[in-house]
Amino acid sequence: MFWQTRAMPLPDGDRHLAHRLVKEGALLLDVRTEAEYHEHHLENSLLIPHDQIAQRLGEVLDAQGGDRTRPIVVFCRRGGRAAAAKQVLVANGFSEVTNLGGIGDW
Numbered sequence: 001m002f003w004q005t006r007a008m009p010l011p012d013g014d015r016h017l018a019h020r021l022v023k024e025g026a027l028l029l030d031v032r033t034e035a036e037y038h039e040h041h042l043e044n045s046l047l048i049p050h051d052q053i054a055q056r057l058g059e060v061l062d063a064q065g066g067d068r069t070r071p072i073v074v075f076c077r078r079g080g081r082a083a084a085a086k087q088v089l090v091a092n093g094f095s096e097v098t099n100l101g102g103i104g105d106w
Helices: 015-023 034-039 054-063 080-091
Strands: 027-030 072-076 097-102
Touching (some): 015 072, 072 080, 080 097
């Protein structure tokens, strides 16, 4: 798999990379609000609002099958909340995280 052979951090804002990673099994993490999620969401995305990421890291790890090196594609409405969520994830040992940006970038 692409992500298992890399030595550099994942770049942000690359929709082609995000699609490829998800196709290969990356977690698609929606960090918008529940209301935003119910209005429209990406199929098979996991919703954890950005302000709950730090408290719900166990759910992320469970969704990753216990593997902190499995890629995560995080997104929100425009990218700002996804950037904050990415910082929390990386600070907690999730090494392969990319910020897609906004849901419209998908």
